[in-house]
Amino acid sequence: MGAGLVGREAERARAERLVAEVGTGVPRALAVRGEPGIGKSALLGHLAVVAGSAGFLVLSGRAAEYEQDLPFGAVVDAVDPFLGAWDGAAPAELAAVFPALGPGTAPSPVDRHRLHRAMADLLAILAARRPVLLVLDDLHWADAATVELVERLLRRPPPGPVLLAAALRSGSAATPLRAVLRAAERHGHVEAVDLGPLDACEADLLLDTVLPPGAPQRDRIAADAGGNPFYLLQLARAPGAPAGEGDNGQLPAPIVAALRAELRDLPRNAGLLLAAAAVAGDPFEIDVAAAAAGLAPDPALDALDELWARDLVRTTDAPRRFAFRHPVLRRAAYAAAGSGWRIGAHARAAAALAAAGGPAAMRAHHVERSAAAGDRDAVAVLSAAARDVAGVAPVTAARWSGAALRLLPATAAAERVELSEATAASLLAAGRLDQARPVLRAAVPLAADEATRVRLACGCADVEWRLGARAEGLRLLTDVLGRCTDPALAVRVRIALGTAHLWGADPSAAARWAVEARDTARDPGLRATAAALLAIATAHDDLDAARLAVAEAAAFLDRFPDTDAAHVDAFLFAGWAETSLECEAAAVGHLQRALAVAADAGRALVVPEIRYGLAVALAATGDVAGAARAADEAAEAARATGATDTLAWARLAHLHAALAAGDAATLARYAREAGPERDPSDLSASIDGAGRAMVEMAGGDAAAGVTLMLTAGGGPDLLQFARAYRPYWYLLLTDAELRRGRRDAAAGWAERARTAAEGLGLDGRTGWALRAEAAVRLARYEPAAELALRSAELLERAAYPLEAARSRALAGAALVAAGRRAAGAAMVDGAAATLAAHGAHGWAAAARERVGGAGGELSRREREIADLVADGCTNREIAERLTLSVKTVETHLGRAFGKLGVSSRSGLAARLRG
Structure with missing residues (x-):
């Protein structure tokens, strides 16, 4: 047991339990929080020892305070040394992150989440051989790319025995990381351990490891340390240190004084090397640190020996690579060096890395901290580094291109526009729309030509309306349109205006701009984009117009090469419109092409x-x-x-x-x-509500599902949902009411489905409405097979194979109920086989259940509940007797009503007696 783990019995037991659970094949995650020096790293170290003894592969890394701009710093620190000696195959995407696998091509910024999936796949591959512990220490210093990856691993952990353990400071983590951990705790994705101070007995035991029992300074040290293990040990190392003013972040004044006392008598070269090592990194390469210190190799190695002898730095597994004893010590060494000296040290470190052929991303960290305004070489390094990491770490890319932008003189307008666009693109890829907006706004007046000004204005307006500032975006576009002299550029602005109205839930205004753009376009690609915009804008209420518009767009797009990023929107709009017009096969082709062009264009x-x-x-x-x-x-x-x-x-x-x-x-x-219920007028809240309704309907609480669906849809007219999809939602409501045994209510929803499908001219929508009506007829013991088969025919004509199979299953159940059991069972089996062949195993199982229930055949639980109803038991009495919820009893009872064609408890009892 390490000194920092004096006490901590409950925390150690918890860590050991997690190791045991993961050893059984279940992924787990642990977050250790606490103030600096409280023992977070010691607890992770104990966890690593326990896991290693249990046969785990232990991968340990640490984020560093002054390297928060290096993408995936802690993860690379943990995994790259292992990959360098590994003989297995890693996912190709990871070569862009891990030097041991490189060089690799970075993914497009729009697809960087595939890199996160590749990392999860790598952990799964490793865990297939033996359990894996991935330790990420000091995560409060993590770069944005690491935070994104951790969020992905917590929300969707790799399958198999993988334990992710992270440590971070309480109350000081970056806002995104705090949000990630809050969400992960709320959803049960991570266990959190909050470390507090040692009690008096534990502190006394820890001091026994470094001071004799009767040492007179023990009481003062214990009082100053406040139960913090690191502070106890640090004060014990320099017990005579004078009190001082705390100027080192969260460190108490006595600890700052103790650190200064420890470093005060270092020989000159050792002090220089320690400060230079703090500049070079943690861990640091001795050659880079020596160059930053301005020391020749031999004096640098002598100074390194002095630092090692004083336990200020320690060796690592990699040759010529060393680490500070504690991150706080590095911070003290960095802060103790003068600001001017640090600028020079960063410049010398950058030069050493350049001489060694180091990548631009490694040099940019130092160039950003040392370059002066107007330094064109620094601008080139920072720009190159930003391009190199844009695909994997857009936040870092934005920081470096933004730094290059600040170094450029105000007179370099063309270069400033280019860097502004690069910076904004990275910020947009990272979801930092609020930060991208001022960058784009500042670039618009710098545009030297009309084409650039239009491109920037359209991009800026796109960001404006996505941030809820649609009026500002529309004003910007209107102003640019008024100054356009090039007709083709004016068409682009009109398309942008229509797009803003479309996503702003004003399809009629979007359609007006789309028509104006189409009618003034001379370029066939722009005309196709305008037509596609018109198609999606009119797909809500004028399907004939949408069909004509999407046909016009498709006629061009289907012979158009995937080379021009300007036509991404044409493919997107056409694909979306086609999904509303039951042309899904064409939609798949157009949307896949949109994806390829969007990835290339960022x-x-x-x-x-x-x-x-x-x-x-x-x-x-x-x-x-x-x-x-x-x-x-x-x-x-x-x-x-x-x-x-x-x-x-x-x-x-x-x-x-x-x-x-x-x-x-x-x-x-x-x-x-699922988030908390919100105002359903908020679009995302309405969508989430529909999803919760579907879950409730599938899980047995049909009544709750109906209530949620009506709330999400804005009432029984479902005006919150697109007209073309209302027949489907009404079909779900019909099925839910039938499961509750409420056939009259179900008939009402089926009638609404029929009305909603009328006038659409869409076979699939009519097929959904007919299936709803057929289900009601079956529940009423009326002939339903012919209607269900008609539904299947229409759904097949719409090229909806799964929905057609579900209608055929209903037709089969209707045949069974009509006494044609063999024919009906065969039809259901065929439908279930079709569903299973497409991977719809849930629907296949539901289809087979129809045969078991048709014609009055109840499941075991339904028969059990029905018998108790016949005996006169209430639903609550049945629930208590069978250890079920009342809602579950009601659901089973509703199904029994539907299968037996009855609508009351007395009717059920009579049917059972018959």
Whole structure:
């Protein structure tokens, strides 16, 4: 047991329990929080020892205070040394992050979440051989890319025995990390340990390890340390240190004084090397530190020996690489060096790395801290570094391109515009829209030509309306349009105005601008984009106009090469419109092309919408696994860019695929992560409400599902939902009421489904409405097979294979209920086989259940409850006798009513007696 772990019995036991649980194959996560020096690292060290003894692969890394701009710093520190000696195959995407696998090509900024998935895949690969412990210490210093990765690993842990353990300071973590951990704790993804001070007995025991029992300074040290293990040991090392003023962050004045006392009598070269090592990094390369100190190799090595002898620095597993005894010591050494000296040291470190052929990203860390305004070489290094990391760490890329921008003279307008666009693109990829807006705004007046000004204005307006400042964006576009002299550029601005109105939930205004853009466009690509915009704008209420517009757009797009980023929106709008017009096969092609062009162009903001549309189209065509994958990627992209509404839509699409597949884990995660109920007029709240309704309906509480659906839809008219999809929502409400045994209410929803489908001219929507009506007829013991088969025919014509199979299953159940059991069972089996072949195992199981229940055959639980009803028991009495909830009893009873064609308890009893 390490000295820092005196006491901590409960915490050590908790860590050991986690190791045992992970050893059984279950992924777990631990977050250790506390003030500096409280023992977080010691607890992680104990965890590593326990895990190593249990046969775990232990990978340990630490974030560093002065390297918060180095992407994935702590993760690279932990994993790269292992990968350098590993003989296995790692996912190709990781070569862009880990030097041991490089050189690699960075992914597009719009797809960096695939890198997060690749890291999870790597951990899963390693865990397939033996359990893995990934330790990330000092995570409060983590860069933005690491925070994103940790959020992904907590929310979607790698399958298998993987334990993620992180330590961070309490109350001082960066806001994104605090939010990540709060969400992870709320959803049960991480266990948190908050370390407090040692009590008096524990502090006394710790002092016994460094001071004799009767030492006179023990009481003063214990009082000054306040139960903090690091402070106790540090004060014990320099017991005669004078009190001083605390000027080192959160460190108490006596600790600052003790650190200064420890460093005060260092020989000159040792002091220089220690300060230079603090500049070089933690851990640091001795050659870089020597160069930063201005020391020749031999004096530098002599100074290193002095630092090692005093236990100020320690060796690491890598040759010529050393680490500080504690991060606080590095901070003290860095702060003790003069500001001017540090500037020179960073410059010397950058020069040493350049001479050694170090990558721009390693040099940029030092160049940013040492370059003077007007230094064109520094601008080049920072710009190159930003380009290198833009795909994996857009926040860092924005910081470095922003630093280059600050170094450029105000007269370099063209270069400033170029760097401004690069900075904004990285900020947008990271979801930092509020930071990108002023960068773009400042660049618009600098544009030397009309084309650049229009491009910047359209990009800025896009950000404005996404931030809720639609009026400002519209004013900017209107002003630019008024000054346009190039007709083609004016068309682009009109398309941007229509797009702003479309996403601002004003499709009629969007349609007006789309028509004006289409009618004034001479370029066929721009005309196609305007037509596609018109198609999605009119798809809400004028499907004939939408069909004509999407046909016009598709005629051009289908012969258009994927080379011009300006046409990303054309592919997106066409694909979305086609999903509303039951042209999903065409939509898949257009949306996949949109994705490819967007990735090449770095159009991060539209990627979530593209992937969501792709998920909807794939689900309709019967590709359940592909739909789930696309929806999951849409959600990841939406989280990265902060697209709240699209995130809600993506989660709903993933939920739909999970219901089809019978994916209980995804259903449980959706229910667990559902946010609190909010004002349903908020679009994302309405979408989340619909998802919660679907979960409740699938989970047995149909009454709660109906209530949630009506709230989400804004009442029985479901005006919150697009007109083209209302028949489907009414079908769900019909099924829910039938499960409750409320056939009259179900008939009302089925009638609304029929009315909603009228006038759409869409076979699939009519098919949904007919299935709702057929289900009501079956529940009433009326002929329903012919109507259900007609529903299947229309859904097949719409190329909805899964929905057609579900209607055929209903037709089979109707045949069984009509006494044609063999024919009906065969039809249900065929429908279930079709569903299973497409991966819709959940729906296949539900289809087979129809045969078991049709014609009055109840499940075991339904028969058990029905018998108790016949005996005169109330629902509450039945619930208590069978250890069920009253709602569960009501659900089973409603199903029994539907299967037996009765509407009351007395009717049920009479049917059972018969």
